[in-house]
Amino acid sequence: MPASPLENTLENPLALDNQVCFALAIASRNVIALYRPILEPLGLTHPQYLVLLALWEESPRTLKGLGQTLCLEPATLSPLLKRLEATGYVQRQRRPADERTLDITLTERGVALRAVAETIPPRVVEALALPLDDLMTLRDALHRVIAATS
Helix, strand or coil: CCCCHHHHHHHCCCCHHHCHHHHHHHHHHHHHHHHHHHHHHHCCCHHHHHHHHHHHHCCCEEHHHHHHHHCCCHHHHHHHHHHHHHCCCEEEEECCCCCCCEEEEECHHHHHHHHHHCCHHHHHHHHHCCCHHHHHHHHHHHHHHHHHHC
């Protein structure tokens, strides 16, 4: 009879298959790869898509606020925003009253892209071929992991 996962963990706590970090890394890479062919025709990368998701929830946002929401440093976020601005999806503008604050706003083109983007989550769910309830349970568990590690 094969050993249970708990027994394997106790027998070999360093077994690769027993590592949460390994499972998260592989799952993350594989799920993000599902997005690539969906986002490519829109001229978007997955990180750019995440920026747009945040802006579709609230626009304008400050660079600092957007970075906090996405857990990205300004040095990582700025090149993403420059590319999104070059594609015409967002506009970056310094506040006249406080030039240290950079506001990020969706353009009309960025707002219009939301209608196309609404088709993306169902396509990813279909590609995963997992019950929606399982995916929502996983998402909730991952939010608990994020909270525990923040």
